[in-house]
Amino acid sequence: METVKIGLLGFGNVGTGVYKILKENGADISHRDGLDIKIEKILVRDVRKKRSIEVDENVLTDNVDDIVKNPEISIVAEFMGGTEPAREYILKALSNGKTVVTANKEVLAKHWPELEKAARAYGVGLYYEASVAGGIPVIKVMRESLQANNVYEIMGIINGTTNYILTKMSEEGRNFAEILADAQQRGYAEPDPTSDVEGFDAMYKLSILASIGFHARIHIDNIYREGISGITVEDINYGKELGFAVKLLAIAKKQGTSIEARVHPTFIPMDHPLASVRNSYNAIFVKGDAVGNLMLYGRGAGDLPTGSAIVSDIVTACQQKGRNLYSTFYNEDRISPEITMIEDWETEFFIRLTVKDEPGVLAKIAGIFGKHDVSIASVIQKDHNRGEVPLIFVTHKAKELSMGKAIEDIRRLDEVIKVENVIRVER
Ligand code: NAP
Ligand code: HSE
Numbered sequence: 001m002e003t004v005k006i007g008l009l010g011f012g013n014v015g016t017g018v019y020k021i022l023k024e025n026g027a028d029i030s031h032r033d034g035l036d037i038k039i040e041k042i043l044v045r046d047v048r049k050k051r052s053i054e055v056d057e058n059v060l061t062d063n064v065d066d067i068v069k070n071p072e073i074s075i076v077a078e079f080m081g082g083t084e085p086a087r088e089y090i091l092k093a094l095s096n097g098k099t100v101v102t103a104n105k106e107v108l109a110k111h112w113p114e115l116e117k118a119a120r121a122y123g124v125g126l127y128y129e130a131s132v133a134g135g136i137p138v139i140k141v142m143r144e145s146l147q148a149n150n151v152y153e154i155m156g157i158i159n160g161t162t163n164y165i166l167t168k169m170s171e172e173g174r175n176f177a178e179i180l181a182d183a184q185q186r187g188y189a190e191p192d193p194t195s196d197v198e199g200f201d202a203m204y205k206l207s208i209l210a211s212i213g214f215h216a217r218i219h220i221d222n223i224y225r226e227g228i229s230g231i232t233v234e235d236i237n238y239g240k241e242l243g244f245a246v247k248l249l250a251i252a253k254k255q256g257t258s259i260e261a262r263v264h265p266t267f268i269p270m271d272h273p274l275a276s277v278r279n280s281y282n283a284i285f286v287k288g289d290a291v292g293n294l295m296l297y298g299r300g301a302g303d304l305p306t307g308s309a310i311v312s313d314i315v316t317a318c319q320q321k322g323r324n325l326y327s328t329f330y331n332e333d334r335i336s337p338e339i340t341m342i343e344d345w346e347t348e349f350f351i352r353l354t355v356k357d358e359p360g361v362l363a364k365i366a367g368i369f370g371k372h373d374v375s376i377a378s379v380i381q382k383d384h385n386r387g388e389v390p391l392i393f394v395t396h397k398a399k400e401l402s403m404g405k406a407i408e409d410i411r412r413l414d415e416v417i418k419v420e421n422v423i424r425v426e427r
Contacts (some may be wrong), residue, residue, distance in 0.1 A: 001028065005040040006075045007067030007098075009089055011060070014079035014103050014130070015042065017307025027312070035318050037311075041067045043080075043089075068092040075317055077310055079103040079130075087111050094118040094126070099311040103306055104196075109204035109220050112211070125320060127313035132205040133158050133282045135305025136298040137312070140297040142212045142286070149288030151213040154252045155426070158205045160280035160300040161189045161196035162228050162248040163197050166265075169279045170236050170245065170352055176229060188280065198227030199263040202250045210252035210261050213286070216336035218252065224262035224343070231265050235352060235421050238266050238380070238392050242350070245275040249426065253345070257338055260345040267350055267425040277395035316359045344401045348377070348425035353410070354417040358382040361415040362391070368413075372406040376396040387416055394425065 008015050022029075022037055030036050039059065045292055047060045067073060068089060075092040075252070078100060080086050086107045093100050095118060102108060108115065112158045119126040129139045133156070161183065166200050180197065183189035195201045203225045210218040228248050239246055244267035252261040268275050273295050277283040282300030299305035335341060355361050362379070369376055380392040389412050395403070403422070411419050 001034050001036055002318065003036045003038060004074060004314075005015060005072045005287075006077060006314060007040055007070060007073040008042040008091075009064070009067065009076060009078040009086070010080040011042045011044050011051065011053075012081075013303045014077070014306045016051075016308050017303030017305075018077060018079075019053055019055070021304065021307045022309045029315060033315055033319065035134070036314065037314060037318075040072060040073050043067055043398075054334060057413065064089050064092065068096050073098060074155075075099045075101060075314055077101040077314065078107075079310070080135040081106070083107050083110055087115070090115055091118050092352065094124055096120050097122055097124055099125040099127070099317045101127040101130075101310055101317065103128075103310060105131040105201065105204040109207040109218060112208075113217070125317050127317055128208070129313045130306050130309035132208050133284060133296075133298070134160075134300040135308045136282055136284065136296050136300065137309065138209065138284050139295050141296060142209065146213075146286070146288055146291060146294075149290045151286060151288045152254045153287035154206075154209055154213050154250075154284065155274065155286075156206075156284035156409055157247050157274055157277050157282050158209070158250050158284065158300060159196055159199075159202040160282055161193065162199075162202070163282070164188055164238075164280040165197070166228060166231065166246055168246065169231070169233055170240075173233055173237075175233055176299065180253055197229050199225045202248060202263045206250035206252060206263055208408060209250070209284070210259070211296060213252065214254050214259060214339075216259070216339045217332040217334070218259060218261050218341075219333075220334050222261060222335050222341045224264065228265050231419060231423075232421070233290060234390075235350075235423060238390075239350065239423070241380070242267075242378075242392075242394060243270050244350070244425065245272075246423065247277070248276060249274070251426065256338045258342050260342040262345070265423055267423050269410055269427060272427075274348045288297060304332060325327050344399050346397045348376075348397055348427070349393075349394070349395045349419075350405055350423045350425055351407070352420040352422075353391045353393075354388050354420055356390050356415045356417060357387050357389040358415055361413075364415065365391070365393075365410055366414060368406050368409045369393070369395070370408070372398075372402045374402055374406050386416075390420075
């Protein structure tokens with residue numbers, strides 16, 4: 001039996017999940033893996049705070065050196081969140097010879113090369129299964145189980161908060177602000193929801209996933225990002241009429257050395273496997289040249305699902321000689337040099353306009369689409385209301401930049417009252 005003493009940086013949702021799992025399953029892990037994993041110290045901001053789990057007061061500390069410089073501790077698990085001081089503490093832990101396990105996608109997406117270089121330099125490990133899609137073991141699958149493949153497409157619902165909001169909007173017909181306020185009250189959404197609803201959280205996760213999947217660093221600066229705060233119940237209802245469900249998708253596609261990576265609200269056909277992923281569930285749809293289509297589904301957040309990934313990483317680290325396991329790329333603090341990022345990708349579009357109900361308007365708009373090489377697949381014109389009429393277009397595949405120019409021109413038409421929304425469509 002090997003006794004492994006660990007230190008936790010953070011004791012919030014994820015930290016308490018790790019604590020509960022080790023309490024519940026620690027004996028099984030000892031029996032199965034010959035490991036006695038003991039929580040030696042836990043870093044928090046406020047040691048006097050009332051907590052849902054009572055721990056011995058000698059275990060809690062507000063001094064990080066009690067963990068990162070503690071000779072008894074060999075593994076440090078970080079789930080404080082944010083970039084600083086998380087980055088600084090992770091580096092301190094690595095430089096003191098501790099293997100680090102983290103759930104923090106933001107610090108990893110922004111500072112991966114620095115952290116991985118430090119891990120290599122000090123001969124310790126850096127593990128991050130929990131950083132993407134909580135309890136879904138997608139990192140391990142991408143790093144280990146799909147090595148035989150050229151992975152060329154990753155498409156995922158990797159933010160539970162936005163999937164919950166979009167599901168409720170779609171099923172209950174209530175608007176974004178109302179559902180968000182409700183989700184915040186119930187503790188499903190953060191008090192500051194920006195990172196989730198504006199797509200930053202999914203962008204960090206996509207940077208990690210695409211980098212592993214494509215064996216190249218895909219920096220967050222090279223990922224297009226758009227959140228869900230502009231999605232309305234009207235968009236969702238028109239989408240339903242056309243046979244679409246709306247999801248905040250993280251999409252990365254590779255063709256040769258050209259890569260596109262984007263996070264945005266997306267219409268997908270109702271019969272697409274991702275369309276049935278409801279509420280706060282996550283799913284990742286991967287295409288590999290040998291394996292074909294693959295989908296991983298499960299809980300992307302929560303104390304126990306995320307704790308599951310953390311504790312599994314701790315066990316894996318203990319089983320690894322030298323406790324280290326590295327990515328195949330690590331030295332670029334920007335996009336990998338062999339990669340070209342595509343900004344002018346092709347996709348179908350849903351465009352919703354409110355226009356004046358006058359003769360010739362449709363022809364003018366169609367003319368602008370034609371001028372910019374955008375081919376229309378279908379048009380819906382709804383009942384007019386006091387001289388205004390909603391017009392919905394779905395296009396065939398068109399170039400992103402051409403569509404941007406077409407929308408600029410359409411916005412300038414006197415007959416166009418408002419460009420209500422433009423939503424990309426993936427089949
Ligand atoms: P949380 O509930 O807010 O917990 C954060 C913990 O870190 C708290 O215990 C807090 O101490 C401590 N902390 C924060 N800043 C600190 C500082 N400067 N010094 C010392 N302690 C500090 O957060 P969480 O939901 O567990 O999430 C943590 C991380 O896991 C984030 O990176 C998040 O993105 C990631 N993650 C979360 C989930 C999830 O389901 N929640 C899933 C996957 C990944 P106090 O308790 O004293 O305030
Ligand atoms: N805020 C994240 C989500 C939690 O909503 O998916 C897990 O990363």
